[in-house]
Amino acid sequence: MNVEAVTGYAPVALLTVVVLVSVWLLVTVVRYLRADRGTRVSMRQAVRVRWGWVRLARMAGLTVTDKTPSLLAQITAQKDGATPAPRVLTPKIKVKPDQFGVIVRARTLPQVGLEEYQKSARFLADAWRCTRVSVLPDGPGKVVIRGVRSDPLTTTTEHRPTGRPPVDLTRWELGVDEYAAQVCVSLANVPGVTVAGVPGAGKTSGVNKFVCDFAPSAAVQIATADGKVSQASEGDYADLVKRMFAFCGDDLDEANALFKRLVELRKRRSATIRDVLGVKNMWHVGPSPEWPLTVLIIDEAHTYFREYKSSDVTTKRLAALTAENARLVEDLVKKGRSVGILVILISQKTTGDAIPTFIRDVCPIGLSFAQKTVEAAVAALGDDIRNWPDASPVTLQDPAYVGVAVMAMQGRPGYTRIRTPYVSDADAARVTEDTSHLTADPDLCLDALLRSTGRTAPPPPPLAK
Incomplete structure (x- = not known):
């Protein structure tokens, strides 16, 4: 290809580059304008992180000196007769902004691994103007650095089902x-x-979200015993009761009847699960409408378990009744797992x-919202919470932490603080009405399933008196 041909292609190549850069700039501007206020600040923060990374990495000790010259440097040195200078290697990064801050994915280098990044976390937080920075492994030879500029725990969030x-x-x-990462637990x-x-503190609101999220599935059925009220039209579950197949208030006789009903269901399921589902554990096939x-x-x-001490008849x-309630719920918790019964206890x-x-x-699974005493925190989360005072629910008594819970997460050291979102009464009523x-x-679902499979369930054994 001669010089004239190359010169002829130059305007086309230049125009292509200009078009691509213009499109990139247009997309970036549109994303910036459509973003919320917090994300815009994070986008500007991400630019500063990228531009200042090389200098910051050297100051933080996150670089390594490679004394072995590259092949090109060796060839150049042989021509010039000079000794090649050692290279300073800086980890490559990718930066992604969001509402709360930035997510930086970085490579590791020899002598610059996960531990070195974690030691520099406090320095990175100051340099990036973040409230806190965490460093976690992100696969072989990679780390993910999460920097939050605003505290997700004190930022009230709303969930719209x-x-x-x-x-x-x-x-x-x-x-x-606290790093704005999604937290979920497995119910299997x-x-x-x-x-x-x-x-x-946010207990019932957290459970309301659970009901609203699972209400649209016919493979989930919910019953509730609410010790704060006398009837369904009162209290926190008034908007949710339409999506519940059973509900009782603080009447101990009604609660006892509900617990007996569910224990009988547990026994019927235990007696038929192998014949109907073909497995010993429902979770091997998952829940279904049937x-x-x-x-x-x-x-x-x-309300349902307290000990009454007196000699009068009443x-x-x-x-x-309360002693039997405790025995019935114990049956559900200890024997209901494999047949698909879950008990959520709130107190x-x-x-x-x-x-x-x-x-x-x-x-x-144990969650604790704000507590007033260490003893209450230990009862909710276990004695190990004493070793993690910064994560203790006792520190959540400030009104800014309403809706924040603490729990031990499998696979994570210590305890995790979680901001649970608020679900409005109007949204809760809308979802339960629609579902x-x-x-x-x-x-009745079990009866229909048995009829469809041509099987009959043995009668449940009588409850012990």
Whole structure:
């Protein structure tokens, strides 16, 4: 190709470059204008992070000196007769902004690995003007650096339910952690969940989100016992009751009847699961409209389990009821996992006098919103919370932390603080109204399933008196 030909292509190449740069600039400007205020600040922050990375990495000790010259440097040195200068290698990064800050994905180098990044986290936070910075592994030879400019824990968020069935019925999305990362827990093979916290800390709101997210699925059926009210039209669940196949208030006889009903369902499922589903554990095939995940929510759980001490006839009868309630719920928690029964127990304090320890200690997931005493935090999260005072729910008593919970996450050291989003009453009413037609009694679902398969269930054994 001669010089004239190359010169002829130059204007075309230059025009192509100009067009591509113009398109890139246009896309960037549109993204910037459409972004919310926090994301715009993060986009400007991301530019500063990229431009200042080489200098910052050297100052933070995140570079390595390579004394072995490259092949090109060796050839040049042989021609000039000079000794090649050592190279300073800087990790390559990719920066992504979001509402709360930046996510930086970086490469590791020899002698600059995960530990070195973690040691420099505080310095990076100051340089990037972030509230906090975390460094986690992101695969072999990679790390992800999360810098948050504003604290997600004190930033109130609102969740608007979509009304669409969840893609994964085993995934419970709780909210975001202190680094604005999504936090979810698996419900597969989970028999029980405990939720603790002082009044007004956000317990019921967190459970409302659970109901609204799972209500659009016919493979989930919910029953509730609310110890704060006397009837369904009162209290926090008035807007949700249309999506519940059973509800009772603080009446101990009604609660006892509900718990017995669910224990009988558990026994029927245990007796038929192999013949109907072909497995011993429902979670091997997952919930379905014919065999739905059955969730029992027990709010103000201490109402149903408290010990009554007196010799008069009325008190003795109440004491017998609460003792039987504890035994029935224990049956559900200890034996209901494999047949698809989940119990969520909510109480201000999950101490042994509020929720019996033989129930509480079987529940693998425990959340605690704000607490006033260390003893209440230990009851909710375990004795190890004493070793993590910065994450203790005792530190969440400020009004800015309403809706923030603490839990131990599998695979993470220590405890995680989570900002749970608020669901408005109007959205909750809308979702339950639109999905009320999906409400079904799990007992009737099991009857229909047995008829369709041509099988009959053996009668459940009588409850022990």
